[in-house]
Amino acid sequence: MTSHLTAVTDTGTRGRRSRPRVYPRPLLLACVLVALLAAVPLFFVVGYTISVGWSEAWRLLVRPRVGELLVNTTELVAGGMASSAVLGTAAAWLVERTDLPGRRVWHVLLAAPLAVPAFVVSFGWVSLTSAAQGYPGALLIVTLAYYPLVYLPVGAALRGLDPALEESARSLGLGPWRTFARVVLPQLRPALLGGALLVGLHLLAEFGALQMLRFPTFTTAIYDQYRSSFNSAAANMLAGVLVLYCGVLVVAELGLRGRHRYARLGPGSSRPAVPARLGWFAVPALAGLGAVVLLALGIPLASIVRWLVVGTSTAFPAADLATATVTAAGLGLAGALTTVVLALPVAWLAVRHPGRIGTLLERSTYTANALPGIVVALALVTVSLRVLPAVYQTTALLIAAYSIMFLPRATVALRAAVAQAPPVLDDVARALGLRPARVWWRVTLPLIAPGVGAGAILVFLAVVTELTATLLLSPTGTRTLATEFWSNTNDIDYGAAAPYAGLMVLLSAPATFLLTRSARRGP
Template sequence: MAVAVAVAALTLVPLAYVLVSVVAVGPAEAARLLWRPRVGELLRNTVGLTVAGCVASAVIGTGAAWLVERTTLPGRRLWTMLMAAPLAVPAFVNSYGWVSVTSAVEGFAGAVLITTLSYFPLVYLPVAAVLRGMDPAFEDMSRALGNGPWRTFFRVVLPQLRPAVLGGTMLVGLHLLAEFGALQSLRFPTFTTAIYDQFESTFNGPAATMLAGVLVLSCLLLLVAELRFVGRARVARVGAGVARAAVPHPLGSALPVTVLGMAALAVLALGVPLGSLAYWLVVGSSTAFPLGMLAAATATSIGLGAAGAVATCVLAVPVAWLSLRRPGLVSRVLERSTYIAGSLPGVVVALSLVTLSIAYLPTVYQTTALLVAAYAVLFMPRAMVSLRSALAQVPPEFDDTARVLGARPAGVLWRVTLPLVVRGLGAGAALVFLAVVTELTATLLLAPIGTTTLATEFWSNTYGLAYGAAAPYALLMIVISAPAAYLLTRESRRTVPGR
């Protein structure tokens, strides 16, 4: 419990920073800063993008997972890799690919399209994993009772998928609330881009802090909605033997249309950004390959990614375990608090940690340790969702049996629970690694002087419209992200623990 409280306290530092700053502004000044037409426009843009992106990602991710895992769609292994591969292409690289081809994607429609293509795998992967481990006996019973395929799907299958769908959709929503690079390239203003602009242009702390307060409120509403709809239904299975494999649903005459649709999704999510990248590498007038800078930025990105993944997953384990094995108001509050900072832009998280370190821990200011702490705060939701999904599939009876045999709580965790969720832990680490390698704003503010990453070098070149010079850094980001994305495809192909 004490460790979980400490982790939650760390993740709540940005929230405390925002709340203290809002109180310091005062009610009159706060009302003046918020009651403006510009804030109304930002609110419409942010809410509209978040709702549209979440719905589109949920529909596409769930639909694609169902087609790949439960139908006669040929090439299942290939489609699994193609559906997860967009995670290796950062959203701001995706927008770079589209914007460099056509400016028609600028605005709301383009923002929804590109962010959905970047983030729908966050729904696809957990849904695909659950579908592979789901016992088809429930579907057989439903059909035996006279329910057709669609009725069976909505009344039997979808309720079992609900935790995975809502967990993935919540991750998409948190990313959309905090997205900066892609939306800045697409010239679509949201609270996040406005906050960064305020700090960069005028360092207007009160105005930016009030906007961050609205983002925090949006995050809380998203978390409450997910908590309300996910329910408390048990999804773990205990019984003799193992669940048999599901019989694929025949696509019949719909097979050609389904293949074309899946191929179109892969082309839009991967073909356009990768094709644009190849184009600029070949014909870009500013294209260059400074081997020293490329090697240094690559090594730094990999090192920070590994450190951030390990730190985040280690911190997430006690909170996830407590929320599922010791359910209650306190454990639920602790678990939900770890998601709040994930909705904040990296600039707010970075500034909160800078303020705290200068005031109380000056020795950690401008150190790699502070940067890794920022990554843990920012990307804790990625690790938490993976761990929660894995733990939910492990029957608590296993823990009870170990305790009856004399194991202490710590021993149960290390000898029983963790070995069963190690794959979920690996998936969470892969997700965090992908996020750290492509993180931009917090790295710009917190990295020690002289530290450069692939993301920061890519951004500095694209900011100056040097698309050719930015291309090698984008390519290397994709190359080092690809193994983590592949790991996620392997995990989604395995049977869920406890099934």
């Protein structure tokens, strides 16, 4: 009996009858289970909205405060996505496609801000000057914190492009800028839009950095509402708005990305493109990249060192610091492994079996990423108490929260890797007599390994610095670097918080370096 399931129809060539699209049943089932897990916070928000009644929900949503939060959130998300896209793409082009001096060093430095959590960057700026507070400061800081989410995939995509396409365009009379706009940029679309989408989703859910910067958004307002009332109807309504906002971003990214295929077979990507000569432009290019690195790394790291030296509350409790570090690293590894395993079937279905069902299942995993950690945590608390009381306040429930929140990070990385792995190689291996398991191990996995590694590292970096869900879901007595840092900054003990901030950076730095190495080996 066949192990496939007919799900939707595929539009064939004009004039031919449509053929039914066939999905592998085990793969489809795995993706449905992952999507259901990712949708738990959404079910929680929707269920609560229904329970309070539509009239009450409408009354809570049409308040002037909601309008103010909508404007603030929209300005921050639009500005942050645009600035991160421009900065990340420009930096990737300079590093990958020009004769910029010290390109390998710049690659590491430009990816290094991933090792510094956004709320630590905010800590560095706010503890030096109050001028960082407000929208301009928030836009600057979130851009400096999140542009690597665009820089890394765009850089990997640039390395995977066939330089013959650009050479053909130039031979037809197109100048450098027109070649970039008409040939290169369209091929960067999946990486660029995927990275920008991740930036937007992170900004929708960002809490710690914006709370320090005193820039109110839906997320900070939700936290304030829950802090005043654990079961706040107003907070749940605001969470519902975030869900809708996430849907708008996901649909917009899907529409802009289109249905083009980017995998190809041939030696084109193994031949590096001839670097563009910068000439006199090398000086301003170096100055610009140096300014980015200084603002993103220099100021927060200098602030940490300053508070370590001059802070009156600075202390180095070795046992507490070691326990928090080991706990954060262990949770990061467990969360990264679990999330990549969950993301792999979703990415595979979306790329190798494209269709409405695959797209729907993939996009459904993005929703929770736009919700604050506190909403995800409360949803899991509610479900666990009602359905599985045994998992309440366990590490397993905390890992589940991490997987739900950071699944898009792994999915985007894996999707890009699978999209650039030609399916014909699998077909050739099977034609030569290899069993499916051997094909996967010897052909497919080596091709997508850079994407797997990149996804795991991105999740690890997010988990070791996660704050709100960890505060609510971790077993009693669990202390991580992020929670200890936040506890001290809340008491304005910047000196006491500095060692935990420094350890977060040190713990994240090796993972960030591995991420840059993985990106350099990308397709």
